[in-house]
Amino acid sequence: MNCEELEPWISAFQDNEIDLRRRRVVEAHLACCPDCRALCDEWADLARDVRTSLSRMETPDNLHARVMRQIPEPVVGSGRRFPVIRRQ
Amino acid sequence: VHGTDDELVAHCLQGRREAFSELVLRHQKMVYSVARGMLGDAHLAEDLAQDAFLHAYRGLSSYRAQGKFSAWLRMIVTRLCLNYRRDTRREVAWDDLSGHPAELTDGPDSRVVEWERRSSVQRAVDSLPEDYRDVIVLRFMEDLTYDEIARQLGVPVSTIETRLHRAKKQLRQLLRELLV
Numbered sequence: 674m675n676c677e678e679l680e681p682w683i684s685a686f687q688d689n690e691i692d693l694r695r696r697r698v699v700e701a702h703l704a705c706c707p708d709c710r711a712l713c714d715e716w717a718d719l720a721r722d723v724r725t726s727l728s729r730m731e732t733p734d735n736l737h738a739r740v741m742r743q744i745p746e747p748v749v750g751s752g753r754r755f756p757v758i759r760r761q
Numbered sequence: 762v763h764g765t766d767d768e769l770v771a772h773c774l775q776g777r778r779e780a781f782s783e784l785v786l787r788h789q790k791m792v793y794s795v796a797r798g799m800l801g802d803a804h805l806a807e808d809l810a811q812d813a814f815l816h817a818y819r820g821l822s823s824y825r826a827q828g829k830f831s832a833w834l835r836m837i838v839t840r841l842c843l844n845y846r847r848d849t850r851r852e853v854a855w856d857d858l859s860g861h862p863a864e865l866t867d868g869p870d871s872r873v874v875e876w877e878r879r880s881s882v883q884r885a886v887d888s889l890p891e892d893y894r895d896v897i898v899l900r901f902m903e904d905l906t907y908d909e910i911a912r913q914l915g916v917p918v919s920t921i922e923t924r925l926h927r928a929k930k931q932l933r934q935l936l937r938e939l940l941v
Contacts, residue, residue: 684926688900690907719933720901726882727902729794733807736793740785740814744778 766830798898799842813838885935893928
């Protein structure tokens with residue numbers, strides 16, 4: 674396999690999501706291919722950047738209130754333990 | 762109200778509304794972030810996040826308590842986003858960054874640099890095709906494995922592997938252009 678064909682495997686390897694057979698092929702290739710080693714490093718940097726940048730967003734202030742306005746109060750003495758939401 | 766998620770679900774099923782309130786507080790950041798990441802629009806994400814919680818509430822009796830409430834909830838919001846896109850076939854732009862990522866660190870100058878970099882990465886992610894955006898969000902924001910992503914999106918693991926590879930290639934190119 675050439676570098677281009679191996680690229681998807683290198684991506685999965687870098688994500689630690691590759692089976693043993695393919696891992697061995699990738700490791701052997703990386704050991705003798707500086708270009709693919711550089712690519713692997715670049716994807717590691719990319720993964721770190723994206724992971725940092727896509728950290729969870731602050732939620733809008735009113736989301737909780739919006740949700741809870743739709744959740745009905747239980748009706749005392751109705752015999753129904755689990756309140757039902759009426760579709761709007 | 763205290764307890765594990767599963768205990769809170771049990772309280773909800775006994776009619777304790779405040780238990781559901783606590784579940785919303787615990788998970789609203791995840792639900793909103795996944796919706797925003799997949800849809801690329803803050804207002805739409807808020808609506809879908811609300812829908813996700815209401816779907817969850819209606820479906821609480823079908824939830825099987827195995828300590829995986831957040832995964833169950835993530836599945837709901839993911840499916841709602843996919844359904845929304847399927848029904849509208851609308852490509853939206855992540856054109857406002859008013860929802861600041863949580864947990865910026867360090868002093869004012871480095872915060873600006875860091876914020877600019879994060880904004881560039883977010884713009885790059887937003888400009889990806891939606892199939893690629895989904896896998897990037899679930900992999901790098903939610904830290905899911907390929908297998909978990911495949912189950913969330915209802916496609917084979919091999920498809921996830923291919924999409925992630927292509928998404929990374931596109932992202933790398935986009936970031937080279939944005940960060941010069």
